[in-house]
């Protein structure tokens with residue numbers, strides 16, 4: 623549904639209050655914080671001011687954003703944090719920090735603002751210099767689209783970027799936020815300029831179509847082979863396959879007409895030369911993970927007995943790993959949530 627100027631800005635206080643309630647943090651029903659593969663996106667707090675001043679104070683960040691002044695100091699960061707808390711509480715905007723899911727390190731920020739454009743929201747993001755080139759902005763912006771169209775129930779998300787800011791244009795393209803034939807003016811405070819840019823947008827129908835494409839379910843089955851010492855067999859994805867170099871549980875896709883168990887028996891034979899009996903496969907847990915272009919559903923079986931010696935037949939490295947050391951091996955993003963169930967089973 624294209625938004626016209628006449629539709630926009632009709633944000634009545636009740637709607638704003640409802641949106642603010644959806645943005646309140648805490649509990650399983652709350653929209654925030656957002657969790658992605660590599661990040662937790664959470665509201666900024668006063669303790670973030672100095673790291674924000676360092677990151678957003680760089681000219682390489684300010685020069686491409688409309689709202690970040692330059693120079694940008696601690697006072698600016700405190701003012702922004704308190705402004706954003708106010709907008710979130712009144713239900714007119716949400717800004718979140720991109721933090722590393724493991725270390726908590728603040729890496730950038732991403733926000734939606736529908737103050738004056740509701741039911742459309744403007745998307746904005748910036749990423750600190752040390753954290754560029756890893757696809758983090760796209761990952762965060764994708765989570766913001768989900769927030770916009772699901773809990774916030776907005777109709778459109780729009781954005782713009784400097785024509786020479788190719789990294790940002792790449793993010794918008796990747797998310798399906800495309801030129802919509804309109805222009806938008808941006809007051810770029812750091813440069814003291816007013817930009818007149820191509821407007822890019824995505825509406826609910828386009829976002830739903832993209833989500834449906836990415837939600838195609840792929841059933842993969844995997845095994846945790848456990849030896850007499852309680853070690854688990856990991857195999858390393860060989861060069862030429864997607865996610866090459868990462869360690870995973872042996873297994874593969876379930877073919878048409880196969881049960882997960884038959885598929886696993888076939889894969890263990892093809893990949894490792896093992897003969898396995900159906901009765902030895904004990905279901906343990908499963909992974910359910912949204913990859914960019916499909917949704918993985920992967921039951922994990924435990925196997926303690928087999929015939930033959932695991933022999934890599936597809937050029938893959940293999941490793942026997944103690945349960946306590948499983949996290950030392952870089953794995954595809956679907957796999958780390960499987961580790962606690964294995965450790966519960968093996969670390970007694």
Ligand SMILES: Nc1nc2c([nH]c(=O)n2[C@@H]2O[C@H](COP(=O)(O)OP(=O)(O)OP(=O)(O)O)[C@@H](O)[C@H]2O)c(=O)[nH]1
Nearest residue numbers: 842843844865870871872873874875918954955956957
């Ligand atoms: N086998 C296995 N696949 C995993 C794991 N974790 C995970 O995300 N996957 C994903 O599940 C999919 C399985 O694909 P695969 O390439 O191993 O399957 P396959 O042996 O049937 O390969 P093929 O498609 O080349 O015939 C891949 O996208 C892979 O990255 C895991 O622990 N084990």
